[in-house]
Amino acid sequence: MNTASQEALKKELIETGKKLYERRLVVARSGNLSCRVQDETIFITATGTSLGNLCDGDIITVDLSAPLNPEEQRLTSEFGVHSRIYRNFKNVAAVIHCHPPMTNAYFAVSPQLKTLTLESKIFLGDIQVVEQDTPSITRPELVIEALKSNNLAVIRNHGVVAMADSFTNAFHLIETLEEAVKTVCVARLFKKDILDTIDKALKEEFRQESPAFPMFSPEHIQGIVDLVNSDEFIAAKGKELDLTLQLAVKLDGTDKAYRFNFEKGRIASVERDAQAPFVISAPSAAWEQVFSGKLDPFVAVTQGKMKLTGQLGQLSRWYVPFSRLFELFKQVPFK
Known part of the structure; x- marks a missing residue:
């Protein structure tokens, strides 16, 4: 990939961070983004960065085929998830990890998503939920297993991970999930027992x-x-x-x-x-x-x-x- 293409990719990464922040899908210095530059090379946001205010200096280039530099202190703690995704799913070009508030709240108390619209059923399907009891993802292999059946996975009490062939498609998955959760919450206000029978048939x-x-x-x-x-x-x-x-x-x-x-x-x-x-x-x-x-x-x-x-x-x-x-x-x- 030439220099112009790499600069365009960085710009898209920065714009994706702004969209996530504007939609309140991330806050403060939470979440991280990455994208594939070449087969074994990725861009990934550094630890402690604000996705809503990224600059070129916040983006690290990592060669997945080379030993990890132990002195790279800026590498996010979620790097293990990102790197494993690119190694296991060769068609993936972008990964988003963020903390949507409605989605986090819903899956903190519910084991699975109740999809009330046909659009949610078709585009989201059965979302796998990965159990976690640490502030960062310490068992990335469980996330990889969940992503084998869906391009979107929920990490309970933490956030979501979405992978796709572009930042746009990964973002749309997260946005669709957050909207589906909002729909369920509103439906429960109108009829509490609807959530117990919606998928019975x-x-x-x-x-x-x-x-x-x-x-x-x-x-x-x-x-x-x-x-x-x-x-x-x-x-x-x-x-x-x-x-x-x-x-x-x-x-x-x-x-x-x-x-x-x-x-x-x-x-x-x-x-x-x-x-x-x-x-x-x-x-x-x-x-x-x-x-x-x-x-x-x-x-x-x-x-x-x-x-x-x-x-x-x-x-x-x-x-x-x-x-x-x-x-x-x-x-x-x-x-």
Whole structure:
């Protein structure tokens, strides 16, 4: 990256700090930012800096491939989290760690987010919460594990960590979470018990004893088809919303692909190819998260963990039946 590009990157980092401060997502000298300059080189804000008033001198350049300089006293205590993110997620270009007040307050008393809007469900999904009992993040490996299923993680009693391909997208995740928490708090003022039943329909269990099949094997896929075609909720919504389309799933790096031919909510047939207007593809690690129920494919697509051929906006017409379909994925044991 040439000098001009590096200066532009520093400017974007500084502007992101100002936005976080103006939106009151950080205060005083809390939080830190970093971005990838080259494969093994990052910019990161120094310890004790105010994100709302950053200058070039507050930004440190670190070579991740070189031994850490023990005399670098300005390096933030959260460097371990930042460095591990860049080493574990090669497509990540920016990381934001901040302390949103509403989000911190909510997760201090609640174990998980109650998403009340469809936008929150699609863009946020299931937020993992990492337990912590120290002022700074001392177990970064737990944060890395949480980020495998979502580009945003909450560190209880501390703050959040967001990663993305740009500062803008990482900022939007944090901003969306803070707004979702505010919505939940306001909803509770109007109807206290709504938080106990909001996701009931999508969390019903349909577990049954069955053998575990190799992931993406014909038997594994057929098990999913059988569950979908016997589900009354999908059948009813499929007819109501005319769920008739072709959707394919593909395992990256292999020739394994399956095309589901939907007719009014029922999977009428399955073909062994990806010749469909909508194709969801991902590597094995992402599909394991999906089939385990830890990763929502809608969220995975918006966060870049899975790729979608076709328009997500068109698929969102059938968001409700597809959400149930993805919920049923985890009911079929795999190995």
